[in-house]
Amino acid sequence: MHLSHRSRPAAExxxxxxxxxxxxxxxxxPDGIAAPGASARERRAWSVLFLLCVAQFMVILDITVxxxxxxxxxxxxxxxxxxxxxxxxxxxxxxxxxxLLGGRASDVLGRRRMFLAGxxxxxxxxxxxxxxxxxxxxxxxxxxxxxxxxxxxPAALSIITATYTGRQRTVAxxxxxxxGSGGAAVGVLAGxxxxxxxxxxxxxxxxVPVGVVTGILSLRAIPAAGTAAGQERGRGRNLDxxxxxLVVAGLGxxxxxxxxxxxHGWGSARTIVLxxxxxxxxxxxxxxxxxxxxxxxxxxxxxxxxxxxxMAVMLGATGILVGAFFLNxxxxxxxxxxxxxxxxxxxxxxxxAIGLAAGLAAHLLPRAGARVLAVTGLAIMAGGGLLxxxxxxxxxxxxxxxxGLLVLGLGIGLVFPAATVSAMxxxxxxxxxxxxxxxxxxxxxxxxxxxxxxxxxxxxxxxxQAAAGDxxxxxxxxxxxxxxxxxxxxxxxxLLAVPAVRPAPGVRFGPH
Numbered sequence: 312m313h314l315s316h317r318s319r320p321a322a323e324x325x326x327x328x329x330x331x332x333x334x335x336x337x338x339x340x341p342d343g344i345a346a347p348g349a350s351a352r353e354r355r356a357w358s359v360l361f362l363l364c365v366a367q368f369m370v371i372l373d374i375t376v377x378x379x380x381x382x383x384x385x386x387x388x389x390x391x392x393x394x395x396x397x398x399x400x401x402x403x404x405x406x407x408x409x410x411l412l413g414g415r416a417s418d419v420l421g422r423r424r425m426f427l428a429g430x431x432x433x434x435x436x437x438x439x440x441x442x443x444x445x446x447x448x449x450x451x452x453x454x455x456x457x458x459x460x461x462x463x464x465p466a467a468l469s470i471i472t473a474t475y476t477g478r479q480r481t482v483a484x485x486x487x488x489x490x491g492s493g494g495a496a497v498g499v500l501a502g503x504x505x506x507x508x509x510x511x512x513x514x515x516x517x518x519v520p521v522g523v524v525t526g527i528l529s530l531r532a533i534p535a536a537g538t539a540a541g542q543e544r545g546r547g548r549n550l551d552x553x554x555x556x557l558v559v560a561g562l563g564x565x566x567x568x569x570x571x572x573x574x575h576g577w578g579s580a581r582t583i584v585l586x587x588x589x590x591x592x593x594x595x596x597x598x599x600x601x602x603x604x605x606x607x608x609x610x611x612x613x614x615x616x617x618x619x620x621x622m623a624v625m626l627g628a629t630g631i632l633v634g635a636f637f638l639n640x641x642x643x644x645x646x647x648x649x650x651x652x653x654x655x656x657x658x659x660x661x662x663x664a665i666g667l668a669a670g671l672a673a674h675l676l677p678r679a680g681a682r683v684l685a686v687t688g689l690a691i692m693a694g695g696g697l698l699x700x701x702x703x704x705x706x707x708x709x710x711x712x713x714x715g716l717l718v719l720g721l722g723i724g725l726v727f728p729a730a731t732v733s734a735m736x737x738x739x740x741x742x743x744x745x746x747x748x749x750x751x752x753x754x755x756x757x758x759x760x761x762x763x764x765x766x767x768x769x770x771x772x773x774x775x776q777a778a779a780g781d782x783x784x785x786x787x788x789x790x791x792x793x794x795x796x797x798x799x800x801x802x803x804x805x806l807l808a809v810p811a812v813r814p815a816p817g818v819r820f821g822p823h
């Protein structure tokens with residue numbers, strides 16, 4: 312659900328030296344649209360897009376589809392109340408932490424190769440998740456899914472930008488962007504349907520036949536020629552593997568420290584030592600990036616205040632969003648007694664509100680600018696958090712939960728495009744891919760941190776008890792109180808740091 316933007320000229324620049332498929336395969340009409348007498352090979356270009364979108368759809372789906380199944384997973388595999396959030400966090404942590412490394416791998420080792428490798432890893436890890444006999448086995452498999460997603464997603468987007476041109480590329484990127492909101496909406500419904508009808512294991516196992524068929528078809532549909540990165544292919548020394556491992560290790564220790572504060576406290580020796588260790592690993596990553604010949608994150612990128620401000624807003628807003636999914640999943644099912652199917656359907660109004668507000672933001676941004684929309688959206692999010700914090704164990708869905716979900720969704724829909732405009736508007740030529748990758752990383756890492764923090768706050772306020780009732784309701788209220796405070800703090804940051812830029816005509820936005 313991360314929102315990205317691309318103007319047509321920027322997209323053209325990112326195509327690099329690889330000739331678009333429409334040009335490679337014969338005559339084409341202007342703007343990359345195949346001529347009426349186009350060959351079967353030219354028409355096959357849309358099958359490439361379809362296969363890439365199917366694979367990416369699974370990656371997005373695995374965020375929201377699993378949320379609805381969490382209570383069932385916790386009961387079946389005997390998760391402690393404070394550990395259940397790791398089912399979501401592990402996946403997001405590996406996806407976000409390794410996303411830049413995955414993008415670099417697609418440049419160095421070849422886009423098609425990395426796409427197929429990521430799809431294979433993701434499908435195999437989905438099978439392992441569905442067959443997991445224990446909580447530890449499931450978490451290990453979820454890490455594998457995150458690794459596969461981190462390899463698959465940037466390679467797929469790179470194939471799209473290298474395959475299509477002109478109007479075809481606009482259509483392709485629009486379809487790719489629509490996967491964000493579409494995946495979220497389908498995920499909450501599919502999670503409920505699968506969990507209620509076939510059990511929680513089915514939310515993972517459904518990926519296996521889809522992944523296998525997609526992989527087989529991709530071997531034939533996606534040509535090997537033109538998908539590698541030219542002269543860089545095979546030069547593994549440019550991959551910066553140490554940097555990728557350091558950032559994942561640092562973020563993992565940080566999330567582990569935050570997740571344990573519900574039982575050990577913020578001032579405990581355990582928490583302090585882990586936070587120091589996490590800081591040391593992340594500082595080591597920064598030093599390694601300065602020494603690496605081809606760093607994942609060139610140090611000079613941090614000097615761009617609009618980019619850093621956009622990343623900060625994206626990280627915090629995504630943390631609130633995914634944390635809200637997590638807390639409401641537990642609340643709806645364990646406190647209000649909703650079934651998995653009902654809980655999935657009850658998330659749909661929030662998803663629709665996000666899409667509605669994002670569409671409105673696309674029209675308002677050229678007039679109001681990024682700063683106004685970011686501050687307004689974050690203030691609305693804070694109001695939504697306070698509405699959700701007011702819910703009690705006796706409150707029903709319509710009066711206690713739905714108003715807060717709608718308000719929160721409207722705020723998020725305004726914030727994401729504004730954060731993207733802040734980050735991307737003044738990016739220098741040739742750096743669009745890096746900036747977009749940083750925003751995607753901020754999105755995924757923010758989601759992991761949000762679930763960890765809000766789950767720890769809620770579980771701590773509930774006294775660590777898994778039973779439904781006043782304990783969980785109290786934890787829910789505390790969690791969304793913190794969410795409201797975080798949103799208000801982000802609004803102040805946005806007011807001070809987000810530039811008052813307005814997107815130029817021709818810039819397109821889409822949920823990504």
